[in-house]
Amino acid sequence: xxxxxxxxxxxxxxxxxxxxxxxxxxxxxxxxxxxxxxxxxxxxxxxxxxxxxxxxxxxxxxxxxxxxxxxxxxxxxxxxxxxxxxxxxxxxxxxxxxxxxxxxxxxxxxxxxxxxxxxxxxxxxxxxxxxxxxxxxxxxxxxxxxxxxxxxxxxxxxxxxxxxxxxxxxxxxxxxxxxxxxxxxxxxxxxxxxxxxxxxxxxxxxxxxxxxxxxxxxxxxxxxxxxxxxxxxxxxxxxxxxxxxxxxxxxxxxxxxxxxxxxxxxxxxxxxxxxxxxxxxxxxxxxxxxx
Amino acid sequence: xxxxxxxxxxxxxxxxxxxxxxxxxxxxxxxxxxxxxxxxxxxxxxxxxxxxxxxxxxxxxxxxxxxxxxxxxxxxxxxxxxxxxxxxxxxxxxxxxxxxxxxxxxxxxxxxxxxxxxxxxxxxxxxxxxxxxxxxxxxxxxxxxxxxxxxxxxxxxxxxxxxxxxxxxxxxxxxxxxxxxxxxxxxxxxxxxxxxxxxxxxxxxxxxxxxxxxx
Ligand SMILES: NC(=O)c1ccc[n+]([C@@H]2O[C@H](COP(=O)([O-])OP(=O)(O)OC[C@H]3O[C@@H](n4cnc5c(N)ncnc54)[C@H](O)[C@@H]3O)[C@@H](O)[C@H]2O)c1
Numbered sequence: 001x002x003x004x005x006x007x008x009x010x011x012x013x014x015x016x017x018x019x020x021x022x023x024x025x026x027x028x029x030x031x032x033x034x035x036x037x038x039x040x041x042x043x044x045x046x047x048x049x050x051x052x053x054x055x056x057x058x059x060x061x062x063x064x065x066x067x068x069x070x071x072x073x074x075x076x077x078x079x080x081x082x083x084x085x086x087x088x089x090x091x092x093x094x095x096x097x098x099x100x101x102x103x104x105x106x107x108x109x110x111x112x113x114x115x116x117x118x119x120x121x122x123x124x125x126x127x128x129x130x131x132x133x134x135x136x137x138x139x140x141x142x143x144x145x146x147x148x149x150x151x152x153x154x155x156x157x158x159x160x161x162x163x164x165x166x167x168x169x170x171x172x173x174x175x176x177x178x179x180x181x182x183x184x185x186x187x188x189x190x191x192x193x194x195x196x197x198x199x200x201x202x203x204x205x206x207x208x209x210x211x212x213x214x215x216x217x218x219x220x221x222x223x224x225x226x227x228x229x230x231x232x233x234x235x236x237x238x239x240x241x242x243x244x245x246x247x248x249x250x251x252x253x254x255x256x257x258x259x260x261x262x263x264x265x266x267x268x269x270x271x272x273x274x275x276x277x278x279x280x281x282x283x284x285x286x287x288x289x290x291x
Numbered sequence: 292x293x294x295x296x297x298x299x300x301x302x303x304x305x306x307x308x309x310x311x312x313x314x315x316x317x318x319x320x321x322x323x324x325x326x327x328x329x330x331x332x333x334x335x336x337x338x339x340x341x342x343x344x345x346x347x348x349x350x351x352x353x354x355x356x357x358x359x360x361x362x363x364x365x366x367x368x369x370x371x372x373x374x375x376x377x378x379x380x381x382x383x384x385x386x387x388x389x390x391x392x393x394x395x396x397x398x399x400x401x402x403x404x405x406x407x408x409x410x411x412x413x414x415x416x417x418x419x420x421x422x423x424x425x426x427x428x429x430x431x432x433x434x435x436x437x438x439x440x441x442x443x444x445x446x447x448x449x450x451x452x453x454x455x456x457x458x459x460x461x462x463x464x465x466x467x468x469x470x471x472x473x474x475x476x477x478x479x480x481x482x483x484x485x486x487x488x489x490x491x492x493x494x495x496x497x498x499x500x501x502x503x504x505x506x
Pocket of ligand 1: 010011012013014015016033034035036039089090091092093094097101118119120121141142143144
């Protein structure tokens with residue numbers, strides 16, 4: 001089994017920045033790569049802020065953090081990933097973009113390097129297809145926010161070798177994460193259940209069965225969930241839910257996965273959830289109304 | 292607070308004998324509560340009451356009150372305390388209203404139930420109300436995906452607990468509360484809605500057949 005010491009993360013957005021923190025915190029050398037300088041700068045600020053809080057809360061010492069940050073580089077040059085033993089991509093959720101990236105990396109990284117994809121909806125086998133090392137590509141789906149959530153859904157593609165999968169799994173455990181094994185299937189476990197469930201909730205609101213606050217109360221009190229689905233949708237962003245629906249419907253052709261008309265109307269009206277101050281509920285800064 | 296009287300019409304899933312809610316009931320009251328499997332059949336209109344509550348199973352309140360032109364509604368409301376199979380009843384009561392339900396009756400019913408310590412979600416009169424309508428497709432999918440080998444039962448359960456913060460995964464929850472009970476509820480919804488997501492999953496059918504043969 002290959003020893004993983006240097007980890008590359010492609011895409012410094014919401015997920016990539018968090019994944020890079022997880023890898024750095026576990027003592028790896030980290031190279032964070034993005035095509036945009038401003039995204040890398042934002043990730044640097046977020047990372048410094050996150051580690052700063054960890055020191056304040058006594059979870060880490062300043063010496064530890066200095067060590068992590070000393071081994072953490074950011075770059076817009078893809079060639080800087082040449083020394084990586086494992087590269088996790090968290091770039092746009094687009095098959096062409098991900099395939100192109102792995103194709104390029106195949107020419108840059110050594111033969112032993114494992115490529116992992118953080119895709120939420122695409123097929124690992126399809127992402128790996130034609131990249132030149134299909135046997136060394138695995139699915140590694142972190143949850144938002146990656147730096148706090150332990151779960152990682154890990155999926156082998158049809159051509160993934162057992163050895164690559166074992167190496168990636170051991171790496172994931174060594175990060176302090178909790179991997180679960182799923183098939184290379186749309187949405188793996190989490191999104192496969194969540195996306196249509198949330199659509200059913202939206203259709204229920206649309207059909208006038210119950211108000212969002214009543215639905216959330218029922219789910220929390222009846223099932224002991226920490227968050228109601230309408231609150232969760234507002235947090236995820238209704239525009240993101242539309243994108244998830246499009247990706248899911250495309251591969252499943254399941255009517256439950258199609259974006260409900262109310263969802264599309266809300267997005268058209270600018271009711272995107274927390275980020276726009278209004279979704280199923282209204283928000284004033286971080287305070288919630290309407291519950 | 293309003294006083295209430297319970298009229299038993301069979302075994303109640305929401306408020307079984309010995310449930311504290313029953314202790315507060317009197318021999319008369321301005322709210323009548325029909326409880327039990329036969330509650331919809333036992334219901335009689337009584338306009339002199341502030342509200343009449345009728346316990347519901349998978350059926351609609353309209354079965355008790357009748358429906359016409361989408362304008363039905365009176366002082367009668369449906370109540371169902373959410374409970375999964377053999378699990379304990381939850382604190383959640385789904386309070387079912389019709390299009391023209393008297394707002395005063397709704398307010399009085401809500402106040403009575405909240406005063407008794409329940410969380411109340413108001414919903415319209417549709418089969419499965421809020422919770423069963425939302426969760427049964429999820430349970431059927433989980434059972435089907437277990438058959439297809441998407442993930443092991445324990446990984447599937449762990450995924451929703453760690454990833455979504457659910458207190459329990461679908462497989463452990465269904466096995467704890469009785470898969471055959473899930474079969475009965477989802478079968479009833481399948482008959483109403485006719486969409487495949489309510490069709491009982493294979494594992495639920497097997498559990499039902501086993502319970503019918505007494506094993
Ligand atoms: N946001 C979530 O909740 C979530 C959760 C789990 C998985 N994911 C998955 O993670 C991936 C990233 O999602 P995100 O929310 O972080 O997106 P994001 O838009 O916040 O970040 C994507 C980043 O990738 C960069 N990028 C795009 N193409 C690139 C390329 N060819 N090379 C290098 N960098 C490139 C962009 O500049 C951007 O900074 C997606 O596949 C998504 O499905 C997202």
